[in-house]
């Protein structure tokens with residue numbers, strides 16, 4: 001029940017809707033009344049030559065026009081206001097819902113398309129929300145009203161019109177429907193097209209690094225040509241439909257003129273009736289034009305609304321269980337009990353059993369794709385386990401509220417995401433209510449201070465697209481400052497794969513070590529050199545724990561770790577030698 005759902009959005013704006021709708025109806029009636037007034041003017045006032053009455057009638061007409069002008073202002077302004085209100089409500093809902101959706105949803109969605117849903121789609125829905133019901137109703141009303149009046153003016157002429165209109169009307173609606181279809185195809189294509197552009201711009205560094213511009217140009221040219229073709233088809237249908245409705249209106253007018261003249265000459269129709277009838281034909285065709293216009297925005301709005309409801313109907317996969325408790329001040333003792341997990345059908349983690357003591361630093365190592373990152377993303381419940389359980393301080397993490405669980409965990413990722421804004425705002429993202437002293441202390445502990453001192457605006461320096469660009473090391477520090485501010489008992493450190501220069505790297509390692517002090521830390525290690533000091537090294541291979549222990553012990557055991565270690569050590573020696 002897409003329609004009922006759509007209509008529900010009008011509820012909070014009933015008054016606005018009634019005002020807009022009411023004014024539109026009165027305006028529609030005035031439009032219908034105009035030909036009738038002209039008929040009376042010509043038939044009654046003209047022969048009498050009573051100038052007083054003629055002036056009075058003209059003033060009356062003037063008032064009616066002024067009234068209609070006022071009504072049009074209401075319909076155009078407040079009607080659009082209604083549309084915008086509905087659009088804003090929907091946009092808020094869509095955004096709020098998006099915040100709740102889980103990682104798995106975003107894994108399978110293109111950013112460009114999601115952004116399109118919240119911007120373009122909702123704009124189209126807003127237009128339909130305003131024009132849809134109003135225009136349709138008014139169209140039907142004037143259509144029927146004009147018809148009834150035509151019969152009242154002259155039955156024969158009305159019957160003649162009745163014969164022509166369905167024929168031409170059928171043609172117009174046939175092409176109108178065709179236009180709707182091509183428009184729909186067009187809008188589907190626009191989405192794909194935009195997504196491609198967005199992808200290209202997002203990946204432009206890769207494109208240029210591979211010097212694949214020609215390839216991208218070719219792909220784009222194909223898309224562009226397809227888009228052009230679809231758009232041309234749409235315009236062809238639109239041209240046909242618009243000119244046909246023009247032709248049918250003129251044809252009808254012509255026939256009415258010929259038959260009308262005959263009727264006037266035979267004394268069956270008054271001069272006023274003749275003029276009035278011709279005007280009525282004009283009124284009669286206006287709804288057709290209006291419906292054509294509505295037909296153009298309808299498919300967009302409906303498609304947009306469908307996508308909108310799809311988004312709203314996507315249930316967040318990870319939510320608070322009923323009765324979930326809010327936790328705080330956890331010690332950070334973590335247990336994975338027989339954890340099995342897969343992103344799809346295939347299991348990535350196959351029975352992980354692991355106990356981590358509070359305050360311990362555990363490094364996960366293993367071949368690429370072994371599941372190190374996956375294990376760590378189960379802890380903040382970015383994904384839920386398929387079987388088994390993860391507990392912190394003996395409580396199943398699914399029994400904690402998501403917000404309180406995530407407040408206990410700090411995540412430092414390898415590619416630090418910074419928001420456009422100031423350094424202060426970016427640090428404060430770790431704890432939104434932090435005060436100046438706390439922010440400064442966090443910056444100090446993350447050793448950001450030397451950099452801040454060099455910047456004239458200090459903490460208020462704007463970073464990102466429109467501001468200062470930070471180096472990889474500076475971004476890492478900022479991320480660490482966030483964590484000092486957040487101060488969670490549990491840390492997940494996704495180690496940077498891209499090597500920083502040795503000195504920066506060492507300094508960052510020191511900051512991280514300081515950050516890890518007194519917290520339970522899970523380190524996703526991509527390189528082995530940095531994790532020797534971990535309390536324990538857990539070796540993962542193909543979703544299973546194959547070894548664990550301290551660095552020295554694992555080396556002596558000559559198992560997977562020692563193999564990995566030697567391979568990397570050899571690679572490092574090669575690099576140094578080379």
Ligand SMILES: Nc1ncnc2c1ncn2[C@@H]1O[C@H](COP(=O)(O)OP(=O)(O)OP(=O)(O)O)[C@@H](O)[C@H]1O
Nearest residue numbers: 107343344348367368369370371372373374375526
């Ligand atoms: N979001 C995802 N959706 C589907 N599959 C995923 C997703 N993330 C990871 N995988 C798959 O899960 C497996 C384990 O990936 P994971 O990132 O945990 O490995 P990793 O040990 O951290 O590897 P690396 O050292 O290369 O980062 C891989 O086969 C990967 O293709």
